[in-house]
Amino acid sequence: MSNTFQVDLRGIVDLLSHHLYASPRVYVRELLQNAVDAITATGSVPQGRVTITTGADALRITDNGIGLTEAQVHELLATIGRSSKRDELGFQRHEFLGQFGIGLLSCFLVADEIRVHTKRAGAAPVLWTGYSDGRYEVRPGDEREPGTTVTLLPRRGAEHLLTSTTVRELAELYGSLLPISVEVDGVRVTAGALPWEADREAYCRQVFGFTPFDVIELNVPEAGLTGAAFVLPTAVNPAARGGHRVYLKRMLLAENVESLLPEWAFFARCVIDSTELRPTASREALYEDGLLTDTRDAIADQLRGWLVRLAATDPHRLARFLGVHHLGVKALALHDDEMLRLVEQWWPMETNMGRLTLAEFRERQGVIRYATTVDEYHQLSAVAAAQDVGLINAGYVYEADIIERLATVDDAVRVERLEPSDLATRFTGLDTETELRLRPFLSAAQRRLDRLGCEVVIRAFDPVTVPALYLVSRAAAFHDEFKESRATADDLWGGVLDALAQVSPAERPQLVLNHRNPLVRRVVALADPELAGLAVESLYGQALMLGHHPLRPADAALLNTSFLGLLNRAVTAEEQK
Numbered sequence: 001m002s003n004t005f006q007v008d009l010r011g012i013v014d015l016l017s018h019h020l021y022a023s024p025r026v027y028v029r030e031l032l033q034n035a036v037d038a039i040t041a042t043g044s045v046p047q048g049r050v051t052i053t054t055g056a057d058a059l060r061i062t063d064n065g066i067g068l069t070e071a072q073v074h075e076l077l078a079t080i081g082r083s084s085k086r087d088e089l090g091f092q093r094h095e096f097l098g099q100f101g102i103g104l105l106s107c108f109l110v111a112d113e114i115r116v117h118t119k120r121a122g123a124a125p126v127l128w129t130g131y132s133d134g135r136y137e138v139r140p141g142d143e144r145e146p147g148t149t150v151t152l153l154p155r156r157g158a159e160h161l162l163t164s165t166t167v168r169e170l171a172e173l174y175g176s177l178l179p180i181s182v183e184v185d186g187v188r189v190t191a192g193a194l195p196w197e198a199d200r201e202a203y204c205r206q207v208f209g210f211t212p213f214d215v216i217e218l219n220v221p222e223a224g225l226t227g228a229a230f231v232l233p234t235a236v237n238p239a240a241r242g243g244h245r246v247y248l249k250r251m252l253l254a255e256n257v258e259s260l261l262p263e264w265a266f267f268a269r270c271v272i273d274s275t276e277l278r279p280t281a282s283r284e285a286l287y288e289d290g291l292l293t294d295t296r297d298a299i300a301d302q303l304r305g306w307l308v309r310l311a312a313t314d315p316h317r318l319a320r321f322l323g324v325h326h327l328g329v330k331a332l333a334l335h336d337d338e339m340l341r342l343v344e345q346w347w348p349m350e351t352n353m354g355r356l357t358l359a360e361f362r363e364r365q366g367v368i369r370y371a372t373t374v375d376e377y378h379q380l381s382a383v384a385a386a387q388d389v390g391l392i393n394a395g396y397v398y399e400a401d402i403i404e405r406l407a408t409v410d411d412a413v414r415v416e417r418l419e420p421s422d423l424a425t426r427f428t429g430l431d432t433e434t435e436l437r438l439r440p441f442l443s444a445a446q447r448r449l450d451r452l453g454c455e456v457v458i459r460a461f462d463p464v465t466v467p468a469l470y471l472v473s474r475a476a477a478f479h480d481e482f483k484e485s486r487a488t489a490d491d492l493w494g495g496v497l498d499a500l501a502q503v504s505p506a507e508r509p510q511l512v513l514n515h516r517n518p519l520v521r522r523v524v525a526l527a528d529p530e531l532a533g534l535a536v537e538s539l540y541g542q543a544l545m546l547g548h549h550p551l552r553p554a555d556a557a558l559l560n561t562s563f564l565g566l567l568n569r570a571v572t573a574e575e576q577k
């Protein structure tokens, strides 16, 4: 035995209003769409006219479209999900906006009763009345011209959605670009030409509220797509994806479609019209299919092409663009070779030789040497410069990753992450005689700092103004973190860490005293061992702070005692004068 599904219309209306459509305001869009489709079906769009009249009792929308016969009324209006806009195989017929056979139901979001008075040329006029409780009636209608008039009797509480002002606003929002004349209470709301093809900057100001840095023309023939991308004149948070204004067959789909551009293109806001992209059933987003993926790729190519052209023809302007949007471009450079080259050639980075692009730095230094944190860079840039070692501050977002990626895509590029302890190998050692002379001082200094796990060495380096440097190799930094984790780990995890410790030999951080520094020279010559010890401890503390190294409790205690010790010495000396 086979039966037919029964549909409870109230359930469907509830589904539409609460789950499918974002707002009951979409009823105007659905009515307009049906009118336009009916006119399209006549084959003479230029003669098409849609008029909407509002009033306290009812809203009426009349089109001079194809109209329906009585049989079609029964078949199409009374069957949820039945549409004349699909072919025998159920595919959407290309020329129409609708396809799902549910749009008319959206009128029940604002009306309890819908009347469709329609006439197909050569057939008798029909009046169909549908009620929100699921009943409908069909009767002969009054004589009329071919076409259709849909009348909505407002639902109590929804009257504000059918006022003249609201309806005009909605008709203009959704339908102002339709190629068919649409009037609301005698006022025409359709403009005809695509406004962004005329004065794009004015359009951008009016719709998006900013004067664009530049406008990029968009064209994707396979999606029947034309449009414009407006480059934002100010930086935006790359994570906050901006929406784009999308029209399908000149009917507004939504003002905030996110899926049109790839994530990296956050610096552009687009307006497009497409004849081929498809909407989701709610008509509030684009349907994700192969065509949308291809379209996204094609638009991405056009934005990329604009950037590359700018680099070739107007580097000044490109520099301005990068000044505003460098974060996005850098994010993109992490997976896009062309953007990587753009950053390499055009983005000036902070180096200890002034601001240079990676390309310029490489030309001068041969190798791209970089510090991965801003602190490390600040600690070492002057010292490195004094040894003629060029250093890039790659501590800003994405920059270290970009440098490393550059080496993976181009064999000719040599990159080297600065190892602070390597720098010490460039410092000049002392002559044997001085070394011998300083040996007792060094052993005493070493004894003072032993419990802090630090090795004291003395070298001669520039700049002379730096008395001491605290250099931690990456292995030593790792070891310190490791020790900290071990101290707080439970037994099981602690066991794992212990096993690992066997394979990671500790390398001690170094305190490198600068023998060229006048104060250090006086310290190493001190006769009083206690004063020399206090001086070494405070040089250690100062070097730690200068390099923004983390202070452990033992370091803080040492800083405190050495400072108070020195102060006490100074005050005592003054008192004894």
Ligand SMILES: Nc1ncnc2c1ncn2[C@@H]1O[C@H](COP(=O)(O)OP(=O)(O)OP(=O)(O)O)[C@@H](O)[C@H]1O
Residues within 6 Å of the ligand: 030, 033, 034, 035, 038, 063, 065, 066, 067, 068, 076, 077, 082, 083, 084, 085, 097, 098, 099, 100, 101, 102, 103, 104, 105, 147, 148
């Ligand atoms: N103004 C009209 N003139 C002629 N036929 C109409 C009109 N409005 C609706 N129809 C007929 O009623 C059918 C159902 O309309 P409905 O709006 O529910 O769905 P649709 O437009 O086919 O698809 P969608 O749900 O995507 O809007 C349409 O396919 C069309 O045949």
